[in-house]
Amino acid sequence: xxxxxxxxxxxxxxxxxxxxxxxxxxxxxxxxxxxxxxxxxxxxxxxxxxxxxxxxxxxxxxxxxxxxxxxxxxxxxxxxxxxxxxxxxxxxxxxxxxxxxxxxxxxxxxxxxxxxxxxxxxxxxxxxxxxxxxxxxxxxxxxxxxxxxxxxxxxxxxxxxxxxxxxxxxxxxxxxxxxxxxxxxxxxxxxxxxxxxxxxxxxxxxxxxxxxxxxx
Numbered sequence: 001x002x003x004x005x006x007x008x009x010x011x012x013x014x015x016x017x018x019x020x021x022x023x024x025x026x027x028x029x030x031x032x033x034x035x036x037x038x039x040x041x042x043x044x045x046x047x048x049x050x051x052x053x054x055x056x057x058x059x060x061x062x063x064x065x066x067x068x069x070x071x072x073x074x075x076x077x078x079x080x081x082x083x084x085x086x087x088x089x090x091x092x093x094x095x096x097x098x099x100x101x102x103x104x105x106x107x108x109x110x111x112x113x114x115x116x117x118x119x120x121x122x123x124x125x126x127x128x129x130x131x132x133x134x135x136x137x138x139x140x141x142x143x144x145x146x147x148x149x150x151x152x153x154x155x156x157x158x159x160x161x162x163x164x165x166x167x168x169x170x171x172x173x174x175x176x177x178x179x180x181x182x183x184x185x186x187x188x189x190x191x192x193x194x195x196x197x198x199x200x201x202x203x204x205x206x207x208x209x210x211x212x213x214x215x216x
Contacts, residue, residue: 001064002026003049006033007071007095007115009197014038016119017070024129027138029057031072032188035198040167044135046142052185056141061085069093069107071115073100094118159186167192175199 008017014037021028021044028038029049038045047054049061061067067089085091085105093100093107094115101110111118152158163186170176172194178184184200191198 001060001066002028002068002070003031003061003072003074004028004034004037004070005031005072005074007073008034008037009071011071011096011115013071013116013119016116016123018042019123020119020127023123024127025132025135026068026129027060027131027135029053029061031074032184032198032200034072035188036193036196039194040146040192041194043139043143046138047146048188052189054142054145054189056138056145059141060138065089067091067105069095069105070119071095074104159183160190163187163190164192170196172196 002017002021004017008014017028017037020026021038021042025044027044027046029046030037032048032050032053035048046060047057049057062085065088067085069091071094073095090108091105092109092111093102093105094111094113095101096112096114098112101107101112149161149164150158152161159182167190174194174196175198176187176191176193176196177199178187180201188198188200
C-alpha cells in the first residue's frame, strides 16, 4: 500500500507517484494534504485515510503488510493507532525532513531525500509487486463505497451530493480551497479531483489556532 501526502506536491513528484502506482499496480491511499496527487477516479486511488476518511482506505491501511509512506507525516488524525501499523506491517518512509521519519510510525526502511529524486531512482530499477488480488479487491470495495450516496431529505440540499456535483462541473485543473470545519470534510471526501489540487490549512487551521489561544 502506498500512502501519499502533501510532500508529493512540494517535491513536484505527482508524475513519479503515478508512475510508481501504475507500473507496480500497488493501490494508493492519501492523507487530506495528498488529495489530487492521483485523480479521485483513478482505479488505484482507494481514497482518503483518517477519522473522516473512506472506510475502504482505512481498512486497507490496517491490513496491508507493506506500507510505503510518500511525503506524508501521518499525524494522529490520519492514523489513530500508529503503533498498530508499526507492529503488523513493514514500513518504508520517504521524506526530505529527517525529523518526520519515525515521528509517528517506526519505519523498517527510512529514506531521507528529495521525494522526486528518490522515486526516479526507484523507478529506474523497474520495481515489481505481486498484489493483483489485493488491489482488485480494494478497487471493487472503493468503487462501491464511492458510489454510495445518502438520499436527500425533501426540500433540502444534501451537502455530500452538492460537493459531488461541484466536482463534476469544475475544470480538470481546478484548485479547490476549503477552510476548516465540516465543509472541509465534505469537500475532501466527496468532491472529485482530477489534475488540480485540494488546498487546506490541514493541522494549522484557524479553528485549531483559536483553541490554542483560548486555552493559553
